[in-house]
Amino acid sequence: MALQASFLPSALSPHKEGKVGGGIKDSAFLGTSLSDHVKSDLNCSLLRCGKRLNASVGVRAQTAAAAAAATASPAIERATPEGKKTLRKGNVVITGASSGLGLATAKALGETGKWNVVMACRDFLKAERAAKAAGMSEGSYKIMHLDLASLESVRQFVGNFRLSGMPLDVLVCNAAVYLPTAREPTYTADGFEMSVGINHLGHFLLARELLEDLKASDYPSTRLIIVGSITGNTNTLAGNVPPKANLGDMRGLAAGLNGVKGSTMIDGGEFDGAKAYKDSKVCNMLMMQEFHRRYHEETGITFASLYPGCIATTGLFREHIPLFRLLFPPFQKYITKGFVSEDEAGKRLAQVVSDPSLTKSGVYWSWNKNSASFENQLSEEASDPEKARRVWEISEKLVGLV
Ligand SMILES: NC(=O)c1ccc[n+]([C@@H]2O[C@H](COP(=O)([O-])OP(=O)(O)OC[C@H]3O[C@@H](n4cnc5c(N)ncnc54)[C@H](OP(=O)(O)O)[C@@H]3O)[C@@H](O)[C@H]2O)c1
Numbered sequence: 001m002a003l004q005a006s007f008l009p010s011a012l013s014p015h016k017e018g019k020v021g022g023g024i025k026d027s028a029f030l031g032t033s034l035s036d037h038v039k040s041d042l043n044c045s046l047l048r049c050g051k052r053l054n055a056s057v058g059v060r061a062q063t064a065a066a067a068a069a070a071t072a073s074p075a076i077e078r079a080t081p082e083g084k085k086t087l088r089k090g091n092v093v094i095t096g097a098s099s100g101l102g103l104a105t106a107k108a109l110g111e112t113g114k115w116n117v118v119m120a121c122r123d124f125l126k127a128e129r130a131a132k133a134a135g136m137s138e139g140s141y142k143i144m145h146l147d148l149a150s151l152e153s154v155r156q157f158v159g160n161f162r163l164s165g166m167p168l169d170v171l172v173c174n175a176a177v178y179l180p181t182a183r184e185p186t187y188t189a190d191g192f193e194m195s196v197g198i199n200h201l202g203h204f205l206l207a208r209e210l211l212e213d214l215k216a217s218d219y220p221s222t223r224l225i226i227v228g229s230i231t232g233n234t235n236t237l238a239g240n241v242p243p244k245a246n247l248g249d250m251r252g253l254a255a256g257l258n259g260v261k262g263s264t265m266i267d268g269g270e271f272d273g274a275k276a277y278k279d280s281k282v283c284n285m286l287m288m289q290e291f292h293r294r295y296h297e298e299t300g301i302t303f304a305s306l307y308p309g310c311i312a313t314t315g316l317f318r319e320h321i322p323l324f325r326l327l328f329p330p331f332q333k334y335i336t337k338g339f340v341s342e343d344e345a346g347k348r349l350a351q352v353v354s355d356p357s358l359t360k361s362g363v364y365w366s367w368n369k370n371s372a373s374f375e376n377q378l379s380e381e382a383s384d385p386e387k388a389r390r391v392w393e394i395s396e397k398l399v400g401l402v
Contacts, residue, residue, distance in 0.1 A: 090219055091166045092353055093118040093210070095146060095203065096175025098127035100314030101227065103134055104346020105172065109353060110140030116166065120146035120157060120175075148175055148202030150189035151399055158209040169219035170353050171210050173203040173226040173284070178316050179273035185264040192398070193257040193264040195273065199280035204287060205399040211291075215299050221359050225352050226288045228305040228364060232281030233379040245278035245379075247387060253394050273319075283395075285364060285378055286388040292362035293385070304358070306365040307376065308348045309340030337369075344371065 092109060096102040097119035109115040119141055121127035127143045144160055147153040161168070176199045179186070188197035207224055214222045233239040234246075247253070248267025255262025264271045266279045285305050292303040312329040320328075332339035340348075348367055352358055358365065358373065366376035381387060396402050 088219075089114055089116050090169045090354070091116045091118065092170040092172060093120050093144075093161065093168060094172040094174055095120045095148065095206070097121055097141075098123060098130045100316060100342055101308060101311055101345050101349060102172070102174040103130050104342040105174070105349040105353070106131070106141060106346075107134045107136050108343075108346045108350035110136050112354070113140075115140075115354070117141040118161070118166070119143045122147040122149075122153075122175075146206075147189075148198045148206070149194065151202070151205055152189065154202055154205045155209070158206070161210070162213070167217050167219065168210055168213035169217045169221075170223045170225065171207060171214060172349065172353060173207060173224075174349070175199075175203070176227070176277070176280070176316065177319075178277045179319050180277070181319055181321060182271075182273035185259060185271045185273075185276075187258065191256065191258040191260075193259070193271070193276055195276035196253070196257055196266060196280045196283065199277070200283035200287070201395060201399055203284070204395045205401070207287070207291070208396070208399075208401055211295065211299075211301075214301050221302060221356065222300070223302040223304065223353060223359075224288075224291060225349070226284045226303075226305050227349070228285040228288070228307055228382075229278070229281040230307045230310075230366075232278045232285060233307075233382055235377060235379040239278075239379060243272050243275035243278070245275065245282045245381065247279055247282060247381065247391070250387075250390055250394060253391070253398075256398060282379075282382050283391050285382045286384070286391050287395075288364070289362055289378075289383065289385070290388040290392045293388075296361040302359050302361045304352055304361065304363050304365060306349065306352050308345040309367060310336070310338040311340050311342055311345045314342060340367075348373070 092115055094102050094106050094117060097106040097117070098121040102119070106117045106119055110117050117136075117140060119127050119131065121143060122145070124143055124145055131141055131143070142164075144157060144164075145153070146157040177195055179195055186194045188194055188202070190197070190201075192201055203226065207226070211224070214224060230236050230238045231241075232245045234244050239245065246267055248269070250266055251268040252263035253266040255268075257264050257266070259271075263269060265276060266283075269275075288303050288305040291301075295301060296303060310332045312332040317325050317328060329339065348365075348371075351373065352365055360375070363375050364378050365373050367373050377383075
C-alpha cells in the first residue's frame with residue numbers, strides 16, 4: 001500500500017482546486033500493486049481450497065498454454081451438452097475495437113479463422129487503419145459504426161446489425177473512456193455525464209437490445225461479456241486508491257447525471273472524472289450479475305465480466321498528463337509487476353469469448369501471474385444484488401426502455 005500510495009502517482013498529480021487532483025488517486029488506479037498480485041494468487045489458492053471443500057465453488061485455473069490452445073479452438077463443430085450443433089463460424093461484436101484491448105481481442109479471435117469479428121466503433125477510419133496496422137486479414141472482420149455516447153446511435157447500430165443478417169453469438173462490451181484530469185463534466189448526446197454515459201448506459205442499452213439476438217443464436221455457446229476493472233473493486237489495493245468507487249444511494253443516477261436536476265455523479269457528489277470511471281466499472285460488473293440472475297437460467301447465455309490485468313500502454317490513458325503516460329508503463333512493468341501487454345490481454349478476453357471451459361455464468365474472471373484464469377471475488381458493493389437491481393431499474397428508465 002505504501003508503495004502504491006507514495007510512488008509515482010503523487011508526483012504526477014495535476015492539482016485540482018479544492019481537492020486532490022487527477023494524480024495518485026486515479027493514477028495508481030488501473031494498476032495492480034505487488035500486493036494485489038500476492039492477493040490475487042492468495043485468492044486463487046483459497047478458491048482452490050474451497051473447491052476441494054465444496055464442489056459447488058468452481059475455479060477454472062488452467063495453464064497459459066492450455067488457455068491459448070483453447071482460444072484457438074472455439075467450441076464449434078461439436079455438440080454441447082444441450083445438444084446444439086453448428087458448423088459455421090462464430091459471430092462476435094466487440095465495442096471499442098479500434099484500439100487497446102478491443103483491437104487485440106478482435107485480432108486474436110480473427111486469427112483463429114473461426115470467428116467473424118464485428119468491430120463496433122465510433123470512428124470508422126480509425127478502426128480500419130487499426131485493423132490493417134494490426135495485420136488483421138480482410139474477411140476476418142467487419143466495421144460497423146457505434147457511438148456509445150448517443151442512445152440513437154446505439155439503436156441505429158442494433159438496426160444495422162440486424163440488417164446485416166448475421167446471427168449474434170457473443171457480445172463484448174469493451175469500449176470505455178477515462179477522464180481523470182477533467183475539471184468539468186462533459187456530456188453524452190442524451191445529457192448523461194460522459195464516463196457513466198458511455199461505459200455503462202450506452203452498453204446497457206446495447207446489451208438489452210441485443211439480448212434478443214443472443215437468445216436467437218444457434219451457436220453452441222452464447223455469451224455476453226462486460227469488461228470490468230480492479231479499480232471498481234474496493235476489496236483490492238488498487239481499488240482503495242482515492243477516489244474510491246462508491247455508488248452511494250444513487251441519487252445522482254436517478255436524477256439523470258446531467259447536473260441540472262441533480263449531480264453528475266452517481267452518488268450525488270461533486271464531479272470527479274476518475275471516480276466517475278470507477279463508478280461506471282462498478283455498474284458494468286453489477287450489470288453482468290443482474291443479467292445472469294434475470295436471464296441465465298431461461299436462456300443458457302453465459303454472462304461474464306473480467307479484469308484483464310493492467311494494460312498500461314492503451315489509449316485509455318490518453319487524457320492523462322504526459323509524464324504519467326511516460327512513467328505508468330515502466331511503473332507497472334518493473335515495480336508492481338502488474339503490467340500486461342495488449343496482446344496478452346487480448347488473448348485473455350478472447351478466452352472469455354471462446355474457450356469451451358469458460359462457460360460458467362455470473363463470473364468475474366482474472367488471471368494469476370502464470371496467466372491462468374480464475375474466478376475472482378468482487379467487492380461487497382460490486383456484488384450487491386440490491387444495488388444491481390436498482391442500477392438496472394434506474395438505467396432502464398434513463399435509456400428509455402420503460
Ligand atoms: N488499460 C487498462 O489497464 C485496463 C484495465 C482494466 C480494464 N480496462 C478496460 O478495458 C476496456 C478497453 O480499454 P483500453 O484500455 O483498451 O482503452 P482504449 O485503448 O482507449 O480503448 C477504448 C475503446 O473504446 C472506444 N470508445 C470510447 N468512446 C466510445 C464511444 N463513445 N463509442 C464507441 N466506442 C468508444 C475507443 O474508441 P476510439 O479509438 O475511437 O477512441 C477505443 O476503441 C475498457 O472497458 C477499460 O475499462 C482497461
